[in-house]
Amino acid sequence: MHPNDVILQTVTKVLAFIIVIFSFYVFLAGHHNPGGGFIGALTTACAFLLVSVSFDIETVKKMIPVDFKTIMAVGLLIAVISGVLPFFFGENFLWQTFDYFDLPLLGNTELATALVFDIGVYLVVIAVVLAVIFTIGEEQ
Amino acid sequence: MSNLIVFPLLIPFLAAIILLFIRKSVTAERILSIIAGIATILVSGWLVIDVYNQGVISYAVGGWDPPFGIALVADPLSALLVLFASIVVFVCVLFSIKGIDEVRVKFYFYPLVQFLLLGVIGAFLTGDIFNLFVFFEVLLMASYGLITLGGSRAQLQESIKYVLINVISSAFFIAAVAYLYAVVGTLNIAHLSERVAEIGQPGIVTVIAFLFLIVFGMKAAIFPLYFWLPGSYSAPPPVITALFAGLLTKVGIYAIMRIFTIIFHHQPQITHMVLEILAILTMVVGVIGAVAYNDMQKVVVYNVVAGVGFIIFGISSFNEAGLFGAGFYLLHDMLIKAALFLLIGAIMIVTQTSSMKNASGLIKQYPLLGWSFLIAALSLAGIPPFSGFFGKLYLFQGGIEAGQYISVIIMIFVSLLLLYSVMRIFFNVVLGEENHASQNEKANIKGLLYPSMILLFLSFVMGFGAEFFVPHLTNAAEVLLNPEIYIEAVLKE
Numbered sequence: 132m133h134p135n136d137v138i139l140q141t142v143t144k145v146l147a148f149i150i151v152i153f154s155f156y157v158f159l160a161g162h163h164n165p166g167g168g169f170i171g172a173l174t175t176a177c178a179f180l181l182v183s184v185s186f187d188i189e190t191v192k193k194m195i196p197v198d199f200k201t202i203m204a205v206g207l208l209i210a211v212i213s214g215v216l217p218f219f220f221g222e223n224f225l226w227q228t229f230d231y232f233d234l235p236l237l238g239n240t241e242l243a244t245a246l247v248f249d250i251g252v253y254l255v256v257i258a259v260v261l262a263v264i265f266t267i268g269e270e271q
Numbered sequence: 272m273s274n275l276i277v278f279p280l281l282i283p284f285l286a287a288i289i290l291l292f293i294r295k296s297v298t299a300e301r302i303l304s305i306i307a308g309i310a311t312i313l314v315s316g317w318l319v320i321d322v323y324n325q326g327v328i329s330y331a332v333g334g335w336d337p338p339f340g341i342a343l344v345a346d347p348l349s350a351l352l353v354l355f356a357s358i359v360v361f362v363c364v365l366f367s368i369k370g371i372d373e374v375r376v377k378f379y380f381y382p383l384v385q386f387l388l389l390g391v392i393g394a395f396l397t398g399d400i401f402n403l404f405v406f407f408e409v410l411l412m413a414s415y416g417l418i419t420l421g422g423s424r425a426q427l428q429e430s431i432k433y434v435l436i437n438v439i440s441s442a443f444f445i446a447a448v449a450y451l452y453a454v455v456g457t458l459n460i461a462h463l464s465e466r467v468a469e470i471g472q473p474g475i476v477t478v479i480a481f482l483f484l485i486v487f488g489m490k491a492a493i494f495p496l497y498f499w500l501p502g503s504y505s506a507p508p509p510v511i512t513a514l515f516a517g518l519l520t521k522v523g524i525y526a527i528m529r530i531f532t533i534i535f536h537h538q539p540q541i542t543h544m545v546l547e548i549l550a551i552l553t554m555v556v557g558v559i560g561a562v563a564y565n566d567m568q569k570v571v572v573y574n575v576v577a578g579v580g581f582i583i584f585g586i587s588s589f590n591e592a593g594l595f596g597a598g599f600y601l602l603h604d605m606l607i608k609a610a611l612f613l614l615i616g617a618i619m620i621v622t623q624t625s626s627m628k629n630a631s632g633l634i635k636q637y638p639l640l641g642w643s644f645l646i647a648a649l650s651l652a653g654i655p656p657f658s659g660f661f662g663k664l665y666l667f668q669g670g671i672e673a674g675q676y677i678s679v680i681i682m683i684f685v686s687l688l689l690l691y692s693v694m695r696i697f698f699n700v701v702l703g704e705e706n707h708a709s710q711n712e713k714a715n716i717k718g719l720l721y722p723s724m725i726l727l728f729l730s731f732v733m734g735f736g737a738e739f740f741v742p743h744l745t746n747a748a749e750v751l752l753n754p755e756i757y758i759e760a761v762l763k764e
Contacts, residue, residue: 200291200294201291201292203291204288204291204292207284207288207291208288211281211284211285211288215281218274222334223273223274223330223331223332223333223334224274224277224281224330224332224333225332225333226333226334227333
């Protein structure tokens, strides 16, 4: 298809990493700044799409060896479990809490249980976007 | 246990997720669906008993008290509807063991059914109008999946209309919520009711009420907005139409019931008069369709439309008898419409046609099927020992108490014609000379009959044991007539 896409592929190799790192930043910043699970996942999906455009879909499938639908189900499960866990502490469904921890490297960090729910959202959105685009792409 | 109200939502949700993991094995999927179905029925039965003992139950999701957080509210009506919805889904899962092809099962039939149940139960239990929208979308997304599942030509053709109509009505829903939020500044239904009462429902709020009527009327298929229903309910396989007929329009009706009794009840001379006119027109259109067609599926589909008219009429009477009748008829209708679609599905497997002209004399080879259909038809029309009778009786009483004499007379005629429309199927297809596709080799419908028998038995129990339902539905009508009970339970002032 593209006989001379050396430039595109080289740029992609660098750019995909930057996009993924930025998407992680956006994902983790969601609690206090604009960002969160949804936009973080869309950005990560963009990195995979860029790879699939400049190489091909097979490369992406090698990078993610799991079926997208399974990732979707895992994401949903994580979100539901984060809602159910408060039952064991005598709290209501989807109850959230946060606390400060001294982590190595990061220092005093605020960790919120909302992050667990967000990881679920993150996985579902990535899986849905990639599943939709690759399903349409494969039929041609 | 205070978390009980979440479990009718959690069980179908968890079941749907686990079904996504085990989609390779059809048997495992079926076993899990049946277990989840039984668990949902037990939990919602427990919820019904709890609501009966304690009155309206309100639950603050995430620990944020309403009106600031989302509230789940179970009042007698919604608890009963949750129970009946889980029964209908369980029975359809039983039917699907024999009644649906493996290709469809492999493409997420069971997860979609569980997601549909999740959306329906969520819509019944939520106490927040935007959350209601979200659960509507959950059940609609699942129904889009189910209506196209299999990808036959007719299904794709009808699903375009269905999706288009529902996307438009969802956009109207959002607009209506936005207007209402702009006027009163809250989304919690109890708090909305309080604030609308404070400002005495001025003109703009009545306009918003009509916008909601358009939205829910489109989902529930009331008169000018019913046009999408006959096509899209006859395209997919019988199990899926039985699920749709038993659940989807009922959610729309429940939403109309909820908002017109709790939020917009201050100008009944406008809103409830319009409801009455639309109810009568819905019945008339439904009965005209039911009598006009020679296609069995179409006849039952138009019976769904007419049934919607009856329940809306009960809401328009707006007195205890009318709302009691509407509640009773709503529950009866869920059971009997699902049973009729499942029976028609079994008949169509035997005759291999949906036209009543090309088949007759089923009773000789399939006596059980024939008599079950007769019972379903009689129950639908409201012959005394069966469940349709009490619902209609109270609807008539409510109509007379509210002085809607002409409407009651029309309703009686409509009931007669509906009886005629289903008895026509009985006389043409079940009785008569033996002439149908599987005349020589007997088609195997063993596994297809007992699910509808379960529904018919429950309908029979509802008719004979109506006394058992009366106190519960009286509580339901009381909550609908006195919004203070609901508001007090939710806002706890």
